[in-house]
Amino acid sequence: MSPFMKHHLFWPLCVLAALLLFNLCYSPDFFSITIHDGHLYGSLIDILNFGAPLILVAIGMTLVVATKGIDLSVGSIVAISGAIACLRISSGADQNSMGLILGSVLLAVLLSLVLGAWNGLLVSGAGIQPIIATLILMVAGRGIAQLITGGQIITVTSSNYAYIGSGSLAALPFSIFVVALVLMIALLLTRRTALGLFIESVGCNPAASSMSGIRAHWVILSVYVFCGVCAGIAGLLLSSNVSSADGNNAGLWYELDAILAVVIGGTSLNGGRFYLTGTVIGALIIQTLTTTIYMIGVPPEITLVVKAFVVLAVCLIQSDAFRAAIAARWKSRHYPAEKEMGRHVS
Template sequence: MRQKVTASPLLWPVVALIALLAVNVVVTPSFLAIRVQDGHLFGSVIDILRNGAPTMLVALGMTLVIASRGIDLSVGAVVAVSGALACAHIASATDPASAGTVITAAAVALGVAVALGLWNGALVSVFGVQPIIATLVLMTAGRGIALLITDGQIVTVTSAPFKVLGAGYAFGLPVAILVSLSVFVLVGLLTRRTALGMLLESVGINPEASRLAGVRHRSIVFAVYVFCALCAGIAGLMIASNISAADANNAGLWIEMDAILAVVIGGTSLLGGRFSLTGTIIGALIIQTLTTTVYTAGITPETTLVFKALVVIAVCLLQAPKFRAALSRRRSSRSDAPANEETAAPETISAAESVTPMTGMVTK
């Protein structure tokens, strides 16, 4: 059992998350306290889960893309486009507070997000463009599209139904948390209870061998980019709903980096193949907890990226097999050194050497 736990790729991410929570408890003793107010749960832990929900969603989609040996740098732009479309539609509607207006705005935003995912999927799977280049194009153009939609302004909306997705509550928990957990469970069932996960891993490990085995690798690659864009679209709606506004300049800024870091921290290899959805969720929580820790400790927000880099480097090194092997060899050499010195046999003299009587000198 001990060997199984120590060999698990989730060990060090969990340790890092617990360490961050412990630091917050030292700084703020009531950090883990959760209170009930008006039938809803409140507290720092709940805030971490709610604020980290968009990153969790984007990271889940990114996990499947990376598992297929790809990358999607355009998720931040899709987040901005989705939020801009939804807020622009609600702001221009005659009745922005109606549920029908909000549903139509969400449908339009998610439809465009899926279309952008189709664009990425077609470039990568059909035309054979490198994933980093194909998604870099949309990363650059997408935010410009969002700025065109909002005319370069921050579009604010006043709509109670729209506010529910990012700041509402259901069953005592924030709706954003419930949505992220629902997507996590759905993806987990599809990839671990069906053959889809195995097919995705086979495509990521060796696309050519998968093709020869009869796997429709292009369809799988196409689908994961569409799903990733859909997750980014939902995240964009969450962010816009939480602040009741669309900020094309800052919405989803660097969220692609946070998603990739969460996936890597969770143990998914950037080379494709095996992936861990649970590890991705833990990685996203580490990213959000680290951000909260920096703010709680009174450190300037500008240094958040530096702390993120340090934590990511530490966790990734502890997960690297070569680094762990080097640490184990150093520990074993230190523990064996005293025993070797105590039990070392005295040097023997070869047959070609003799000891001179009285002086004890060795002569050839």
């Protein structure tokens, strides 16, 4: 294989390109972008705009997965954050007041930070398995979101708040800038400081990392906090885009889509190396897929079937046992235990 093909972005980019190509063939004006009232319109812009919350959640999830963890509660945090912001704004006298909106946004982000810290403490402090620890908030969080909204859909009539999720800056959706900013921060934190190295090190070999003097507990705590904040911001984008908060359905399945995006992006669920740009492309693939399916007129729910096969394909490719089985189909099948032991030791 050429070094070009070995690059971690090669396969995700190929898939994305193939999807876009399919769309181009199916509907030639897929790539056309029109300018209307100084805003850009077009399917590509939509993909970016609607994909923004998922990209955000997936960025946070990437770091968690890199530490060999998982965060199932992001969907609930998305709902809670949107709900608290909308509740505060809707109860304000002047819903367009900048102070109120900034305050609400800050409150939502702070709350998500606290929720992320809760997850982080359970995982790193109490030593509970990530999937179990975050399950608690996944279940309870939905209830909390509904508690905040009172089981209703809270609608806000604030054009300033709506700007976050549906406004435009320099002819592009504002949400793209939010995503870009978060991505930049994540990249800076992980690639310009040593945090990225510590995360990969802890995810790959926690014992050796501690022996080398890395504060593994702090690293783990901080990735869950970051993931919580990302989910919180995604919640703001999502609720602002539709100017309402739905405690029941906002962010439903986000945890699964985010994990999928992370895995497609090349980050292994076994921890270690992580690829933020890969994750972004993974999220874009998922969003493009959804858009494509809408476009060709298949019921959107069928996306799930496609997703199922994508998950399986990616996992099989990542599975050593599967690769070994393919590579050595002809090999004798004696000594199942040796293979078994190998499997368990690894």
